[in-house]
Amino acid sequence: MPRPPESCSSNLRLLVTFALGLAWAAGCNAQVPPADLVLFNARIYTVNPQQQWAEALAIRGEKIVAVGRTKEIDGYRGPATRIIDAHQHLVLPGFVDCHIHFMDGSLGLTQVDLNGAKTVVEIQKRVKEYAASHPKEPWITGMGWTYPTFGPGALPHKKFLDEVVPNRPVYLVAFDGHSSWANSKALAMAGITRATPDPANGRIVRDESGEATGALKESAGDLIAALMPKPTREERLAALRLGMHEANKYGLVRVHSAGGDFEYLDLFDELHRRGEQTLRFYIAYFLDPPQLTPDALQKIESARGTYRDDWISGGAVKTMLDGVIEAHTAAMLTPYSDDPSQIGELFWDPGKYKQAITELDHRGLQIFTHAIGDKAVRTALDAYEQAANANHTQDARPRIEHIETITSQDIPRFGKLGVIASFQPLHAYPDEDTLQIWARNAGPDRASRAWVWHSIEGTGGRLAFGSDWPVVTLNPWPGVQNALTRQTTEGDPPGGFVPNERVSLEDTIKAYTLGAAVAGRREKTEGSLEAGKLADLIVLSQDLFQIKPNQTGKEEVMLTIVGGKLVYESPKWVQASTGAP
Numbered sequence: 001m002p003r004p005p006e007s008c009s010s011n012l013r014l015l016v017t018f019a020l021g022l023a024w025a026a027g028c029n030a031q032v033p034p035a036d037l038v039l040f041n042a043r044i045y046t047v048n049p050q051q052q053w054a055e056a057l058a059i060r061g062e063k064i065v066a067v068g069r070t071k072e073i074d075g076y077r078g079p080a081t082r083i084i085d086a087h088q089h090l091v092l093p094g095f096v097d098c099h100i101h102f103m104d105g106s107l108g109l110t111q112v113d114l115n116g117a118k119t120v121v122e123i124q125k126r127v128k129e130y131a132a133s134h135p136k137e138p139w140i141t142g143m144g145w146t147y148p149t150f151g152p153g154a155l156p157h158k159k160f161l162d163e164v165v166p167n168r169p170v171y172l173v174a175f176d177g178h179s180s181w182a183n184s185k186a187l188a189m190a191g192i193t194r195a196t197p198d199p200a201n202g203r204i205v206r207d208e209s210g211e212a213t214g215a216l217k218e219s220a221g222d223l224i225a226a227l228m229p230k231p232t233r234e235e236r237l238a239a240l241r242l243g244m245h246e247a248n249k250y251g252l253v254r255v256h257s258a259g260g261d262f263e264y265l266d267l268f269d270e271l272h273r274r275g276e277q278t279l280r281f282y283i284a285y286f287l288d289p290p291q292l293t294p295d296a297l298q299k300i301e302s303a304r305g306t307y308r309d310d311w312i313s314g315g316a317v318k319t320m321l322d323g324v325i326e327a328h329t330a331a332m333l334t335p336y337s338d339d340p341s342q343i344g345e346l347f348w349d350p351g352k353y354k355q356a357i358t359e360l361d362h363r364g365l366q367i368f369t370h371a372i373g374d375k376a377v378r379t380a381l382d383a384y385e386q387a388a389n390a391n392h393t394q395d396a397r398p399r400i401e402h403i404e405t406i407t408s409q410d411i412p413r414f415g416k417l418g419v420i421a422s423f424q425p426l427h428a429y430p431d432e433d434t435l436q437i438w439a440r441n442a443g444p445d446r447a448s449r450a451w452v453w454h455s456i457e458g459t460g461g462r463l464a465f466g467s468d469w470p471v472v473t474l475n476p477w478p479g480v481q482n483a484l485t486r487q488t489t490e491g492d493p494p495g496g497f498v499p500n501e502r503v504s505l506e507d508t509i510k511a512y513t514l515g516a517a518v519a520g521r522r523e524k525t526e527g528s529l530e531a532g533k534l535a536d537l538i539v540l541s542q543d544l545f546q547i548k549p550n551q552t553g554k555e556e557v558m559l560t561i562v563g564g565k566l567v568y569e570s571p572k573w574v575q576a577s578t579g580a581p
C-alpha cells in the first residue's frame, strides 16, 4: 500500500526534496507512485458515509487509489498522469441500471421507435417512414406503443397498420412488453385464424365474429415473434456496441440484465475479448415455469463458473410470478377494481416456485423475481423466507422486481428478510397510463400503496433502482426526477402521486450506486468513490444538489469513466476543454 501524501512528515518531505532534487519537487511522490489519472477541482459526492464529499481523486489502472482534497491528491501527479480539471462540476459514482433487457433494447435502437408516440396517426407516420427508409427489411418491427393511445380500455387494431404497410409483416410490441400488435400480413404468416387456440399464458384478442384483431396479449405474441428472422451475430454485436454507447452517454457503468441476454453471453464475452467492453454486465438466466429442470440448473451453474469477473458475471436467475396491472395479469389477493371477474393468476404453481427458490438459494445463486400484484409479492416473500429458513442462508439478497402494489403487512418484510426491493422509478411516472388505467384497475386502496419506495426504505429495506429498458428510456435521469417528485415534467398531479413515497436525493443516488452494488453483491468493489474500489464515475453538467428536483430529469453527463478509462465525453465537454467557440 502506498502511503497517502498527507501522512508524509514535513521532515521527510524536506529530506526527499534535498536528496532527489527538483525532479521530485512534489516531495511525497517518493512515497507514492504516480497515478494514471487525476481528477481535481471537482465537487465529488462519494456515497461513502465516512467521507461524503471530496475535491479530487486519483486512479491507477482500473482502480481508485485516493480520494480527498485537491492538495492531497496533487502528490499523485506524475509526468505521464492524465489530468482532468472538473471545473467544479458534480462527480458521482457511475450509475447502475438494476433491471434491464439489454439485447432487446440494443436491437430496438435499430427498429421503429414508438416511444412518445401518443396518437395512432403518429404511430402510422413512424411505421410508414421506417418502412420507406428500410425497403429491404423483410419485417417491420418496433416497440414502445402505450395503451391510452387507443382510448379507454381499447387495444390496437390491425387495420391501422394495414393502412400504412399492407405487403410486409409488421409486429410492434407495447412499451411494457406484455402485449403486441400485428398487421394482417403478420397474422396470416403465423397462420392465426378463428380456429387458432390461445396459447398458455397468452390471448389472441378477437372481435365479435371471432376474428383476430391484431392485438396479442402476453405469450400470444410469440406466435408471430417466432417467425421473424433472427438477427445475425454481426448485427447483434453491432447493436450491443450501440447499446453500450447509449448507456455510457447517460452515465451508466453497469447493468443487471433481467432476461433476454443469457443466451448471448458469448457475444458479450467477444466484445470483452476485443477490448470493446465499456459497460459491466451482470446477467441473469431466465427461468420459465413450470419448474426448475436439471438442464436449466446445468446452464446456470456453467455460466456462474465461466463468467465471474468485474466485467461479465453470471450466477443470477430471473423468473416471473405474474404479469402487469394494466392487462389484469398481475396476481392480486382480491379482484381487480374495474373488473371483479379478474384477479390475475400466478404464472407458477406456488409449490413448484418455492421448491425452485429453495434449490437456487441452497446453491448460493441470486434470485430476481418479477412480482407486481400484491399476491405475487407475498408469494415471493414467503418463498424467500422459507428458503432462508430451510438452507440457513444469510445475506443471500434475493430480489423482488417491480413491486407495484403491496399489502401494508408485507412492507416491513423486505427489511426483516433482507430482500432487495428493485424498483424502476419511471414505472411510477404519473401519466395517463398510470393515473387512468393503472389506478382504475388497482382501485384506490391498492393505489394508496403504489410503488412504496419510501415505506420499504423506512422499514429497513434496501432499494435498487433501474429502468427496465426498453420498456422505458435507458436514461436514468428522468427516473431520478420521478423518484424525487412523483410528478410529470409538467408538475402533475399537483401534490405528486402518492407523494409520501418520494425519496430524498441522497437516497435516490444511493439506489442507483451503492444500493445497486449491494443488490448485485458487489459493494466491496463498486458503488462508491473510495480508495480500492473500481474507478467507475461520472462528471455531470448540472449540480443535482443545487437545482430544483423537477429539473433533474434534464441532467446531462459530461464524462463517463469505467475501470479508469474515459468511455464517454459529451460534445459540450470536448468543446469547453478544447476552448473551441
Ligand SMILES: [Zn+2]
Residues within 6 Å of the ligand: 099, 100, 101, 258, 468
Ligand atoms: Zn423487465
